[in-house]
Amino acid sequence: MTETDPNVAHERAGEALGAEIASADDVRRALTRMAHEIIERHGSASQLVVIGLQSGGLEPAQHLAEQLERIVGHDIARGSLDVAFYRDDLALRPVVPEAATDIAVDLDGKVVVLVDDVLFTGRTIRAALNALSDFGRAKSVELAVLVDRGHRELPIRPDYVGKNLPTARSERVDASVRGIWLGQQERSAS
Amino acid sequence: MKNLLSIHDLGKAGIIDVMNVAESFAEVERRTMKKVPALKGKVVATLFFEESTRTRLSFETAAKRLSADVLSLSVASSSVKKGESLKDTLKTIESLGIDAVIIRHRSSGAPLQASRWLDDIAVINAGDGWHEHxxxxxxxxxxxxxxxxxxxxxxxxxxxxxxxxxxxxxxxxxxxxxxxxxxxxxxxxxxxxxxxxxxxxxxxxxxxxxxxxxxxxxxxxxxxxxxxxxxxxxxxxxxxxxxxxxxxxxxxxxxxxxxxxxxxxxxxxxxxxxxxxxxxxxxxxxxxxxxxxVTTQVTNGVAVRMAVLYLLLTGGNQGLEGVGQ
CATH class of the missing domain: 3.40.50.1370 (Aspartate/ornithine carbamoyltransferase)
Structure with missing residues (x-):
């Protein structure tokens, strides 16, 4: 997602987003805290690769990488990952060819931090783990999300969480660096 | 759309969809590990009544890169030589539960005819007579x-x-x-x-x-x-x-x-x-x-055929028309 007018970016077909759970400032503060947690665990961060999941994870991944770079004072390797070809529900989802995978570094021995906007069933992360293994044998893979909304269908848990948000299955969560919203109607399983 | 018989059926939007999805597969082709599980469990058969090197290899490579299983029916050593009709050969393939058949035939319109006989199988034209490829x-x-x-x-x-x-x-x-x-x-x-x-x-x-x-x-x-x-x-x-x-x-x-x-x-x-x-x-x-x-064309052939197989076999009822929403 590119930097656009937040009001436009968050109104799909005139739909209201629901209640604001967190502001843009809240989200940025959470990303800064998550960056510090990553550094506490990994020190100099020289082996870190921050990979954003297409498409909601890209912006948070950029911000997280920038915070990490600010703290450690050197460049952090980045990438993006599209898991469309690894999903188990292909027939249910449209293809988004604009969502490209771009992982320029060999992941052998690296510490990968996967970044996504909302953690829900865990199926996207399952697909991402499969996809990542095609790019080398990472030393470890960790998961950072802006929102953990529960309802996991697989044994997957996040390592760094912006906000834990208890939700009903039918509710809809929108999360980006512009804020977090909780609405009444889930668009589709994510 | 369930079949790829002619460019005519795709139209401008369909052609652009295939090219755009093929760009994603071109990225897969540049990886060290060039295989993705998108068509795991699907079976694709190539049925070539005319000789071919690059088209058959290209389609088979594409199917394998998508983790589909590939059956390669060589007409020279098949029951076609015993006088079996095209219809019976296709019905045999249908009975085996195959998901897509890629046909090359010397007669224009053979893939179209095949698609009329086959209800649940995607038919891909890999060259029919003087008609289309x-x-x-x-x-x-x-x-x-x-x-x-x-x-x-x-x-x-x-x-x-x-x-x-x-x-x-x-x-x-x-x-x-x-x-x-x-x-x-x-x-x-x-x-x-x-x-x-x-x-x-x-x-x-x-x-x-x-x-x-x-x-x-x-x-x-x-x-x-x-x-x-x-x-x-x-x-x-x-x-x-x-x-x-x-x-x-x-x-x-x-x-x-x-x-x-x-x-x-x-x-x-x-x-x-x-x-x-x-x-x-x-x-x-x-x-x-x-x-x-020319060499780029051969390289790109795999990514484009991956896109065609992917769109036809994962698009549900929408097939090629379902992309790019």
Missing amino acids: PSQGLLDAFTVRQAWAEDAGVKPIDTGAELFAGKRIVIVGDIAHSRVARSETLAYKALGADVVLCAPQTLLPSDTSSWGVEVTHDLDAELEQADLISVLRLQAERGSGECVPSLREFNADFAMTTTRLRALKPGARVTHPGPMVRGVEIASEVADDPRCL
Whole structure:
């Protein structure tokens, strides 16, 4: 997602987003805290690769990488990952060819931090783990999300969480660096 | 759409969808590990009633890169030799629970007929007689768009069909016998380019009035304006030999020679669907020139065919029309 007018970016077909759970400032503060947690665990961060999941994870991944770079004072390797070809529900989802995978570094021995906007069933992360293994044998893979909304269908848990948000299955969560919203109607399983 | 029988069925939007999804698969092709599990559990059969090297290998590579299982039916050693009809061969394939069949046949319309017999199987035309070779037309358009996008310094996926608008594409050689010429013409026209067919009268289809193209017998007059020269093979096995006085005369008037390559405007490209016959329709030096995209075409063939298989076999009821929502 590119930097656009937040009001436009968050109104799909005139739909209201629901209640604001967190502001843009809240989200940025959470990303800064998550960056510090990553550094506490990994020190100099020289082996870190921050990979954003297409498409909601890209912006948070950029911000997280920038915070990490600010703290450690050197460049952090980045990438993006599209898991469309690894999903188990292909027939249910449209293809988004604009969502490209771009992982320029060999992941052998690296510490990968996967970044996504909302953690829900865990199926996207399952697909991402499969996809990542095609790019080398990472030393470890960790998961950072802006929102953990529960309802996991697989044994997957996040390592760094912006906000834990208890939700009903039918509710809809929108999360980006512009804020977090909780609405009444889930668009589709994510 | 469940089948890929003709470029005609795709239309402009469908062609762009295939090219865009193929860009994603081109990225997969650049990885060290080139395989993705998208079609795991699907079975794809290739049924070639005519000989082929690159098309069959390309489709089979594409299917395997998508983790589909591939059955390769060799007609020479099959029951077809015992007199089994096309319909019975296809019904056998249907009974085995195969998901897609890729057909090449000497008769125009054989894949269309096959699609009428097969309810639940995707049928892909890999070349039928003089009619069409849609995946070749798609990969040629994909390759050309990539080259033009690189020249313009933009990502192909961001351009849609823009780069084809106002371009002048000259298809030269044995057009009458070429299914590639038909698929390319349909694809390039749909994307907004102007198409010129250039051949001796004997190698032109009897009536091209409905094609919406210009026709010429003078290749030299086209060189300065052309943005792309698509060179076709002289198809000796389909009787092209009787249509030209001699190979030397054909070569003098209609082959892509080094002299003609020099006459092209800067940035113009040359394509050839292969197999090339060096020294007949294309000079060896032209074939090896960086402006000639023939090896890129072969490489891109896999990504484009992955896109076709992926869209047909994962699109649910929507198939090719379901993309890009």
